Amino acid sequence: MGAGLAGWAAVEALRALDRDLPITLVTACSGDRYHKPELSVALSRGQSADDLVRESGSEAARRLGVQLLPRTFVTGLSPQSRRLRTTRGTLSYTGLVLAMGARPALPEALPEAHCWRVNDLAGWSGLQRALADGPARVAVVGGGMVGCELAEDLARAGHRVSLLDRHAYPLAGLLPEAAGRRLLAAQRALGIAVHPNVAVAGVERNAAGERVVQLADGERLVVDQVVAATGLATEPRLARQAGLDFAGGICVDGRTLATSVPGIFALGDCIAIEGQPCRFIEPLARQAEALAHALLERDHPGYRHAAPVVRLKTRQLPITLSGRPDPDADWVTVSDDAERLEMEQRQGERVLATLSVGAGRRAA
The missing domain is CATH 3.50.50.60 (FAD/NAD(P)-binding domain)
Structure with missing residues (x-):
């Protein structure tokens, strides 16, 4: 369920393990494949929607041997009978992958x-x-x-x-x-x-x-x-109706990406691992690989969640943040000049996070 970056990553990972597995991809959009982070830099590049689409949904479905149901909305989920209700009928499943993303969190003041x-x-x-x-x-x-x-x-x-x-x-x-x-x-x-x-x-x-x-x-x-641009929130309706554990996102096992209900897995923006939403692009391929192995009951060491490198796509002032910053720990300046600022957080001898602000090379 869902044909964004996470949904297609799951399809690719499943197909890599099993060439004949019947896969149905249900999505409210067309299913066209594009790299979502490019949306925040495309206007200044003069790009159109067609420029951003890397592969149409129908082309990707043919290449991967997938039944694509575009412009289709999910209306209900019955885990006991393993049925997914949609605006184009009810689908039976052996395994279900939720890749439904997150929606903009609009405060009441922003209609x-x-x-x-x-x-x-x-x-x-x-x-x-x-x-x-x-x-x-x-x-x-x-x-x-x-x-x-x-x-x-x-x-x-x-x-x-x-x-x-x-x-x-x-x-x-x-x-x-x-x-x-x-x-x-x-x-x-x-x-x-x-x-x-x-x-x-x-x-x-x-x-x-x-x-x-x-x-x-x-x-x-x-x-x-x-x-x-006021943040994202995972829509809880379907998860709660199906009895899935939910805490700011669909709760999944940190190794297998399995939800609290047998046969249902989730990845991408809609999930929470140890109570924390996981809304980054970088881990998706690793999440999809671990999920596919778990769903098909194949041996795999499992997904290991780590704080991804955060890169702000601003040409005026590039920013890179690595590690897992502690909100209560102090930042220490490593170097500071007109071109670049380098900072880090330490806990004893252990580096918690590093930060680079500006152009030029990182100090040795």
């Missing part, structure tokens, strides 16, 4: 009717069409990774960008202040109007068709488009 969500190709295509007539005023709400990448991409594409964030500097939940301040300065140098320490109280559309962003402090910002 869907007035805000774009760039979480898939369809959402990105809609925003691209809305901006096709030339430079526009765009407000990006949220200073996390996606918000920062989209703000830079929009600015480089010629739009007037306002970045609204609840924190004093972007990526405040991930970066120490020294790094966050550098990123803030780089964004402003690119022409992005950064509004730190602000909360959005609402968004409305005026008679001229503009969006009016109402801030909690009373200020009003008039723009042409609003992009919400």
Whole structure:
């Protein structure tokens, strides 16, 4: 269930183990294959939706010998009888893989009717069409990774960008202040109007068709488009209806990716491992390989979760974070000059995390 990067990774891994296994892929979209991280850098490159598609869903299905059910929605799941109910009928399964991703977590102040969500190709295509007539005023709400990448991409594409964030500097939940301040300065140098320490109280559309962003402090910002980049959340409805353990995501075994219900596995943005959501692209191939072996009862050492390397796709100021930062541990500056900032966290002799901000080579 699901034909994003995770769903197709699972199909590839299963097919590699068994050439004849009957596989049905159910997806609410077309199933076209594209690399999702490219959505946050595609506008400045002048790319279209067709440019981003690497392989159509129908082509991938033929190549891998898969029955693809596009534009099909799942309406229910009965684990006891191993049946999946969809808008195109009920499917029986031996094993079920949930790769349903996560949806944008929109606060009440950001109504869907007035805000774009760039979480898939369809959402990105809609925003691209809305901006096709030339430079526009765009407000990006949220200073996390996606918000920062989209703000830079929009600015480089010629739009007037306002970045609204609840924190004093972007990526405040991930970066120490020294790094966050550098990123803030780089964004402003690119022409992005950064509004730190602000909360959005609402968004409305005026008679001229503009969006009016109402801030909690009373200020009003008039723009042409609003992009919400306020994080992701796993939809719990199907998991709870099927009796799957759920804690911020579908709970899976950290080695096999099995859920709490026999015969059902999950991977990608929709899962939680040891109570923590796992929303990164890098582990997907390893998750899919371990899951496929477990589902087909083949020997495998299992998936081993590790903090992936985080790379912010901002040309203005590249940022790379490795390791698992401790929010209560201090960051120590290793080197600091106009071109690059290097920092790390240590616990005794053990390095918890390293951070590189800026261009140039990492210090030896």
